[in-house]
Amino acid sequence: MSGESTATGDGAAPAVESPPETALDTARHQLKQAASHVDVDPNIVERLTYPAAVHEVTVPLKRDDGTVEMLQAFRAQHDSVRGPYKGGLRYHPHVGREECIGLAMWMTWKCAVVDIPFGGAKGGVVVNPKELSDDETERLTRRFTNEIRNVIGPMTDIPAPDMGTDAQTMAWIMDAYSVQEAETIPGVVTGKPPVIGGSKGREEAPGRSVAIVSRELLAYSDYPIEDTTVAVQGFGSVGANAARLLDEWGATVVAVSDVNGAAYDPDGLDTHAIPSHDEEPEAVTKYADETIGSGEILELDVDLLVPAAIGNVITEDNARDVRADMVVEGANGPTTFVADSILTEREITVVPDILANAGGVTVSYFEWLQDINRRSWSRDRVNEELEAEMIAAWDAVRSEVEERDVTWREAAYIVALSRIAAAHECRGLWP
Ligand SMILES: NC(=O)C1=CN([C@@H]2O[C@H](COP(=O)(O)OP(=O)(O)OC[C@H]3O[C@@H](n4cnc5c(N)ncnc54)[C@H](OP(=O)(O)O)[C@@H]3O)[C@@H](O)[C@H]2O)C=CC1
């Protein structure tokens, strides 16, 4: 299938080697570790070790030259005890079945940490979006929507953007789905453009929550933000928004990177002058005076490191070279399980993805509420409510850190797993 040959194409030029642990391995290890801290029915843990369903489809893509390529695509649905499945869709050459399951599990915990009434899902198409024209991306998206339309819906499973997809992709999904249903159904996806029911502030939200959590961690650790140095790997929806906010709030952002490498200035970069992935892909190093490698950014001697690109970048091989005092995970699963133990042993504080980047799905929830009510919120209201939700989640996790003397990741899992297990107990697991 040509989707498989696309998967090994060189267009994305990954800056890291193939993953030593799959997202699913990591997610399962983390669940097992969390379960050891919580008084939870082992049958519930066993249930949560597996996805409820994984839908695998093949999508014919008609290229502009008239040829047709068959692409592989997935939608993994993990758990819906607290509400409809929720999670992003990525277009990336390395999308895989196990990766989608692991990412769907993280969505379940993430929604529970911020206490929003959704479960976890994730999906994607095995394709390099940088090799597609806009027309090809639209055709692919509409056809993919048709292939999964029976398993998505505003009350069942609600996709959103992730790597390689954006607001326009969500608009095409909403349109393709609505045409089939013969009515306009904005709530089938979130992360849409505001003109068709998207929420103001959704695009910046995951980066904003990474910045909020970083700010809280710095205050908690007695690091004045104006004396703090930061490095951010990935300058897309998550990384660029996080870097720019931290810059605005007084931190010195010394390095930001994309797939080609990093712009570096020990005196601080002007993050607004560097094009984000949305503004111009692969342009971070284009205008920089000084550059370093994409991997090197992870080993800079900074106070705070924010990996916000792809998964599995901090591994057994480089975890001992990380020199930051704190890591706030912007990407999903940037730290492998083994690397996480090494960072813990080295007393490097790691705030996990399921808390740090949860602002995206939180504002997706606000968007879904706005769609149901057919009433839009102001950007100020969105940002104020996001701030309140993130601080509540931060406080819940911080309490567990303090009371149980566990890592921030264990604490976030304890909060999530307790809420999910309580819902399973209450609904009854075994019919
Ligand atoms: N978008 C969302 O709502 C959310 C996303 N996330 C997670 O955050 C991460 C980033 O997503 P998002 O910001 O949306 O993605 P984008 O596609 O907007 O941006 C990704 C960024 O990472 C860079 N990048 C890609 N591959 C590599 C690589 N191999 N090495 C270094 N840099 C690389 C890209 O560079 P280039 O421009 O050169 O391609 C780009 O700057 C993912 O893990 C995603 O799952 C988490 C929560 C919500």
Ligand SMILES: O=C(O)CCC(=O)C(=O)O
């Ligand atoms: O907004 C959403 O529904 C999900 C965003 C996402 O995929 C994520 O948080 O990883």
